[in-house]
Amino acid sequence: MRIRIKIKKKLKEKKITIFVQRKTIIEAELLELLNFFNDNITLKKIRLIFPYYKITSHEIPIMLSLISALGELIPDAFLDDPPDIEVRNSPIS
Secondary structure, eight states, X not given: OOEEEEEEEOSSOEEEEEEXXXXXXXXXXXXXXXXXXXXXXXXXXXXXXXXXXXXXXSOHHHHHHHHHXXXXXXXXXXXXXXXXXXXOOOSOO
């Protein structure tokens, strides 16, 4: 999964842009999160090398909340199904 954050500062305007890779293992949770913030963000589907969601907004606190929520989704996706670990007795005792 790839996430890229760009911050543009101009004299009168600040804008944060987030690029989040589409078609990943957290796609369903990501879409729920984007629907929650839908009123305050602009969402586009773009394709660079990989397909991305381009999320922009002029409201800095909304974007910071979105970034922190994204950060909470990533560990959950990898820890939900822990791999099966087989423990064997060591022949060395």
